[in-house]
Amino acid sequence: MKAKIMIDTNVLIYFLTDIETNHKDRIKNLFKQQSKYQFVITTRILDELIFKLIIFKSGKNFKSIKLNKKVLKKYSSVIELVKEFLKDFNFKIYEVKEKHYWKLKDIIKEYGLIGNDALTFIVMKENNLKYIATTDKDFEHLPITNILENL
Secondary structure (H helix, E strand, O other): OOEEEEEOHHHHHHHHOOOOOOOHHHHHHHHHOOOOEEEEEEHHHHHHHHHHHHHHHHOOOHHHHHHOHHHHHHHHHHHHHHHHHHHHOOOEEEOOOHHHHOOHHHHHHHHOOOHHHHHHHHHHHHOOOOEEEOOOHHHOOOOOEEHHHHO
16 A cells, blocks of 8 residues: 655645755655655645646736736646646545634644644644655644655
């Protein structure tokens, strides 16, 4: 059985763009090992990925995209790119549900996490996921393993 690895948005952004990072080689190496791992994300990560890729590809900021529907329409093709990428790498997508939001208070108190990171961790706990691929330091103090550190 393949080890399931939650893939954080930043890893996906670095892999799908030419943004440079010290982690680039490890990220590429991770995706080369597709046969060894089951990659997973949440619906919130998917939303964030699409949104950030539209901003990156358009070269515009959120406000100017929101005001210019032509730009938004032009870069909506990012959705197909993401869809094909997730299909090619056989991603499993966990849904963030209303019940997850009501667990945020406990995660904030215990781990000091908020927002998307907290929701990601809640879904990981619920599904007994032990591994994450991230460049985000906010996950360092959690009882999970950052797989990028071992590649």
